[in-house]
Amino acid sequence: MSTEVTRLIQSHRSTRKYQDQPIPEELLQDILSCAQWAPSSHNVQAYSVIVVRSSDTKQKLSAFCGNQRWVVECPVFLVFCADYYRLQKACEMHGETLAADEVESLLVGAVDTALAAENVLLAARSHGLGGVMIGGIRNNPREVADVLGLPALTVPIMGMCLGYPAQDVQQKPRLPQRAVIHEERYQEELIAGALEEYEQTSSEYYSQRSNGTRTDGWTKQMADYVNKPRRAHVTQFIKEQGMRLT
Secondary structure (H helix, E strand, C coil): CCCHHHHHHHCCCCCCCECCCCCCHHHHHHHHHHHCCCCCHHHCCCEEEEEECCHHHHHHHHHHCCCCHHHHHCCEEEEEEEECHHHHHHHHHCCCCCCCCCHHHHHHHHHHHHHHHHHHHHHHHHCCCEEEEEHHHHCCHHHHHHHHCCCCCEEEEEEEEEECECCCCCCCCCCCHHHCCCCCCCCHHHHHHHHHHHHHHHHHHHHHHCCCCCCCCHHHHHHHHCCCCCCCHHHHHHHHCCCCCC
16 A cells, blocks of 8 residues: 555656756755654764755765766755764763774664665655765765865765756666565575566666667676675775774
8 A cells, every 4th residue: 555655765766967956945954854853773863964065066076976977967965974973072071982993883873874865865855856876975985075074983975966857767677575575584595586587677677778788687787796896995994084893
């Protein structure tokens, strides 16, 4: 049984082209308020959001993200950061020492940040806006941190372009539900068949989208993508930011 909210969630598309129309400040504040009402582990609220409107700053961030032009073209670009700097200050207020050197701390910060970001995207779409997440913000995290003045114990996790859509893109198919949702236990025996089905479905999607110039499906794309390390430098950056991840 669908509701307005579930239909909104299930209609997700990434929007990369935007109208030349600013987002009203009151509307943006309503959207950003939704970030703060996302679930948070132990209410630590280990994230911050940098709102970027400056064309010059967006140009720099676009270059750091792999020259993704929609970072420049969107009216508002958001940078979502895991943030333990604020928690360190809270500890100092009470004579305590922050313990944020374990992988668990990074996981908590990253999950809190992702939940806040998803709330923002859903809220934006409910207002008729479109957007796209930008993982490329981690391509050059030191440069991003310098441009945005990020203090120690903060890590850029993702960016987000927001604006009024200037395109109507086809929805990309997802994995069959049986490959993702498991009853009572992980059902390994269902994965192979589901992947074969999805390879066919996704291959047809990309072929149609590219007029036949691209026919590889999801499993081939993922096999090519995950067979090598990605952004290995991020580990060193995180350590330099004061999280040693022991």
